[in-house]
Amino acid sequence: MKSFIGRRAISSAVSLGGLIVLVFFLTRLTGDPTNLYLPLDAPMEARDNFRVLHGLNDPLIVQFGSYVYDVLHLDFGESIRKARPALEVVLEAFPWTLTLAVVTMGLVTLFAIIIGSLAAARVGGVFDRLSGIMSLIAASTPEFWVAIVGIFIFAVSLGWLPTSGTGTIWHWVLPITVLFIRPFGLILQVVRGSMISALSSPYVKTARAKGVRQRAIIFVHALRNGMLPVITVIGDQAAGMLNGAVVIETIFGFPGVGKLMIDSILQRDFSVVLASIMVTALAIFIMNLLIDLLYAVLDPRIRY
Amino acid sequence: MTNTNSQYRHILEVKELAVEFHTANGRFQAVKNVSFHLDRGETLAILGESGSGKSVSASAIMNLIDTPPGYITQGSIHYRGQDLLNMSDVHRRDINGAKIAMIFQDPLAHLNPVYPVGWQIAESLRVHGVDKDKANQRALELMKRVGLPDAQEKFDAYPHQFSGGQRQRLMIAMALGFEPDILIADEPTTALDVTVQAQILELLEELQAETGMGILLITHDLGVVAETANRVVVMNQGEIVESGLTREVFKNPQHYYTRKLIAAAPGHLGRQGGATGLREGRDALLSVENVVKYYGKFKAIKGVSFDLMPGETVAIVGESGSGKSTMAKTLLRLEEPSEGKALYKGRDLFELNPKELFELRREIQMVFQDPTQSLNPRMTVEKLVCEAWKIHPQLLPRAKWKERVAELLVQVGLSPEHAARYPHQFSGGQRQRIAIARALALSPELIVCDEATSALDVSIQAQVIKLLSDLRRDLGLSFIFIAHDLPVVRDFADRVIVMKDGEIVEVGEVEQIFNHPAHPYTRALLDASPDADPDVQAQRREKRERERRMAVV
Numbered sequence: 101m102k103s104f105i106g107r108r109a110i111s112s113a114v115s116l117g118g119l120i121v122l123v124f125f126l127t128r129l130t131g132d133p134t135n136l137y138l139p140l141d142a143p144m145e146a147r148d149n150f151r152v153l154h155g156l157n158d159p160l161i162v163q164f165g166s167y168v169y170d171v172l173h174l175d176f177g178e179s180i181r182k183a184r185p186a187l188e189v190v191l192e193a194f195p196w197t198l199t200l201a202v203v204t205m206g207l208v209t210l211f212a213i214i215i216g217s218l219a220a221a222r223v224g225g226v227f228d229r230l231s232g233i234m235s236l237i238a239a240s241t242p243e244f245w246v247a248i249v250g251i252f253i254f255a256v257s258l259g260w261l262p263t264s265g266t267g268t269i270w271h272w273v274l275p276i277t278v279l280f281i282r283p284f285g286l287i288l289q290v291v292r293g294s295m296i297s298a299l300s301s302p303y304v305k306t307a308r309a310k311g312v313r314q315r316a317i318i319f320v321h322a323l324r325n326g327m328l329p330v331i332t333v334i335g336d337q338a339a340g341m342l343n344g345a346v347v348i349e350t351i352f353g354f355p356g357v358g359k360l361m362i363d364s365i366l367q368r369d370f371s372v373v374l375a376s377i378m379v380t381a382l383a384i385f386i387m388n389l390l391i392d393l394l395y396a397v398l399d400p401r402i403r404y
Numbered sequence: 405m406t407n408t409n410s411q412y413r414h415i416l417e418v419k420e421l422a423v424e425f426h427t428a429n430g431r432f433q434a435v436k437n438v439s440f441h442l443d444r445g446e447t448l449a450i451l452g453e454s455g456s457g458k459s460v461s462a463s464a465i466m467n468l469i470d471t472p473p474g475y476i477t478q479g480s481i482h483y484r485g486q487d488l489l490n491m492s493d494v495h496r497r498d499i500n501g502a503k504i505a506m507i508f509q510d511p512l513a514h515l516n517p518v519y520p521v522g523w524q525i526a527e528s529l530r531v532h533g534v535d536k537d538k539a540n541q542r543a544l545e546l547m548k549r550v551g552l553p554d555a556q557e558k559f560d561a562y563p564h565q566f567s568g569g570q571r572q573r574l575m576i577a578m579a580l581g582f583e584p585d586i587l588i589a590d591e592p593t594t595a596l597d598v599t600v601q602a603q604i605l606e607l608l609e610e611l612q613a614e615t616g617m618g619i620l621l622i623t624h625d626l627g628v629v630a631e632t633a634n635r636v637v638v639m640n641q642g643e644i645v646e647s648g649l650t651r652e653v654f655k656n657p658q659h660y661y662t663r664k665l666i667a668a669a670p671g672h673l674g675r676q677g678g679a680t681g682l683r684e685g686r687d688a689l690l691s692v693e694n695v696v697k698y699y700g701k702f703k704a705i706k707g708v709s710f711d712l713m714p715g716e717t718v719a720i721v722g723e724s725g726s727g728k729s730t731m732a733k734t735l736l737r738l739e740e741p742s743e744g745k746a747l748y749k750g751r752d753l754f755e756l757n758p759k760e761l762f763e764l765r766r767e768i769q770m771v772f773q774d775p776t777q778s779l780n781p782r783m784t785v786e787k788l789v790c791e792a793w794k795i796h797p798q799l800l801p802r803a804k805w806k807e808r809v810a811e812l813l814v815q816v817g818l819s820p821e822h823a824a825r826y827p828h829q830f831s832g833g834q835r836q837r838i839a840i841a842r843a844l845a846l847s848p849e850l851i852v853c854d855e856a857t858s859a860l861d862v863s864i865q866a867q868v869i870k871l872l873s874d875l876r877r878d879l880g881l882s883f884i885f886i887a888h889d890l891p892v893v894r895d896f897a898d899r900v901i902v903m904k905d906g907e908i909v910e911v912g913e914v915e916q917i918f919n920h921p922a923h924p925y926t927r928a929l930l931d932a933s934p935d936a937d938p939d940v941q942a943q944r945r946e947k948r949e950r951e952r953r954m955a956v957v
């Protein structure tokens with residue numbers, strides 16, 4: 101197990117390294133950063149000073165070296181907008197996104213598993229039809245539209261919930277609800293399919309022959325087997341959210357990584373963009389590792 | 405059960421049972437008007453081939469038929485006088501596992517892969533109200549009783565960590581928690597090696613003597629019936645065609661289907677025309693010398709040598725793990741050998757370069773165990789057979805393909821109209837014929853059959869053996885016939901190689917192997933394969949009994 105984590109860490113380090121290189125060259129591909137950072141009418145001296153200050157006159161390899169050195173020391177440079185270390189800015193925003201993602205995915209998983217399992221237990225029954233309708237709606241509704249309509253109904257007309265921002269627990273309700281819809285519809289279908297095949301497996305027959313109750317058959321015997329493919333999809337969806345739910349965070353003025361990244365890109369605050377990419381990449385790596393470990397916990401046949 | 409009706413005659417009584425399945429293709433009568441009964445202490449076998457309705461009948465007793473698609477349309481099932489079919493689900497759950505228990509064919513699939521075996525055995529007790537500690541304790545006792553070594557340490561192990569025989573012991577332990585009145589055993593030994601099968605059957609017999617339970621044995625295997633059953637019910641296409649005391653049914657079958665089934669029992673067909681004198685003064689077609697195959701450090705084949713003459717059939721027989729299938733794959737270079745030579749017409753198969761190998765593969769064809777998996781489901785029979793000529797275009801001009809396909813289909817006992825159909829439209833035996841037709845398309849000289857008849861029903865098995873024998877006679881083919889089961893080989897092979905743990909333990913002419921086996925393992929294999937003759941089995945049991953008594957003294 102330890103060697104597995106070690107191997108995974110090494111392979112992730114390699115991908116992170118690739119990402120670091122890619123980010124460097126992509127930012128350089130967009131041309132001389134001087135033109136991006138400084139206003140169009142900046143005088144020549146200011147441009148020269150800027151170049152010297154940031155080593156932009158050095159050969160590319162030297163620039164790359166110092167860039168890598170800085171990144172390895174977790175020094176992503178200063179945020180131009182906030183005049184603070186970029187990493188600090190990102191680490192302030194990240195917990196908001198993390199909480200949003202964890203709470204939303206937790207709710208999604210809980211509801212999808214319960215409804216999906218009950219749907220699978222009686223194909224064609226009430227829960228099955230209900231889950232079919234719900235997942236169809238969930239899959240075909242644009243998030244931004246739900247967000248705006250939600251604000252209009254619950255914040256503007258009814259005045260039950262705040263329109264945007266943070267502060268109280270009520271501020272979380274709309275963003276979480278809107279984010280919930282799409283992954284819920286998807287994972288509900290995956291749970292249903294996976295549970296239908298688990299419930300038709302021979303070991304379920306054995307359980308019935310033993311006299312096990314239907315509820316225990318569904319939630320003890322079949323569910324643990326049925327969860328394996330579901331976890332993969334949950335991980336995939338969670339990764340998307342960790343990247344920042346850009347649209348939702350923007351609409352609700354939520355101070356997470358997604359909003360930070362969009363704002364920084366618009367204002368050419370590249371050090372913040374870089375720091376955001378690195379932090380979320382690391383978070384996704386850790387999450388994938390946890391998922392791999394969860395596989396081994398759920399299925400004893402999987403050993404690393 | 406307080407409401408036990410004391411007016412019953414038999415512990416289990418099934419009367420005029422009918423089960424119907426509603427499918428996309430209409431209604432299908434799986435069980436028609438089936439009646440039988442079971443008493444304590446006796447073994448009743450339901451004998452039938454696939455699709456006979458024998459498993460469905462058993463499932464009805466356990467409330468395991470899924471509705472939809474299955475519906476019990478008629479009849480009654482009484483356990484100790486209580487009408488099971490008019491009982492609430494809750495009530496039936498109380499009976500399931502406690503009073504009537506069931507074990508299944510494939511114990512690996514029937515044990516939950518993600519829970520420890522001890523937990524699963526204890527669960528069968530917990531669901532009927534035994535508290536956790538007592539259940540665990542009893543589960544451990546049961547594991548010891550069914551003969552699992554190191555039961556204590558293995559309590560928290562998972563199903564995949566056991567061998568096939570051990571898994572079936574676990575299933576039996578799970579069924580025995582409450583010493584049920586009735587044990588339904590659905591093909592309990594079909595997936596097991598013969599020697600393991602013998603042990604499991606013996607265990608069941610012992611447990612029956614201990615607890616006095618009635619066993620309802622569902623099987624397709626005449627040998628198993630001859631060995632264990634007091635009475636037998638023969639089913640065909642959902643109906644009971646014959647029933648009675650095992651001995652009487654086997655000695656004097658009344659219904660033509662029973663007669664056909666008994667005649668088809670492997671080892672009872674009589675020699676299918678094998679040639680003699682093949683080995684004198686001729687060069688071997690294939691000469692295998694000292695083949696070794698490693699998987700990592702594991703030596704799967706430990707230096708195997710044998711010859712195959714033109715027109716000869718050599719059977720390689722062994723249980724799982726004997727290396728017989730690895731041997732076949734190595735000869736065809738589907739696995740690379742680690743050491744050794746295989747001279748085919750004087751050329752070493754193991755030294756050929758890819759191009760030479762490609763040419764030679766035409767001459768050596770393979771027929772696999774499971775025709776459902778080895779035939780591409782999206783290709784018509786015609787395409788499946790023609791594919792061979794697409795790969796080897798020099799063999800036959802395209803204009804003659806159609807004609808030749810028709811010829812081949814007739815040759816394997818199908819008809820030319822079958823060419824346009826897809827594999828799923830055929831039965832298992834027909835699919836194996838298609839696989840054989842495909843092998844013949846390349847006019848091979850040697851056909852390697854890897855368990856080619858193992859997945860087939862006995863009567864179909866007999867037909868395929870007959871077909872292969874006819875082809876051998878008409879086309880002068882040579883065969884390497886891999887099987888786990890000795891009796892099958894008796895009717896078809898000229899010589900038999902018995903393998904165990906990667907080595908050849910005995911080689912000989914077929915008659916010699918069967919009548920005068922020299923090696924103890926060959927004898928053990930022969931003794932373990934149940935003979936489809938109740939008298940032979942009775943003699944063997946007496947002999948075992950004597951040996952056991954001797955051992956005790």
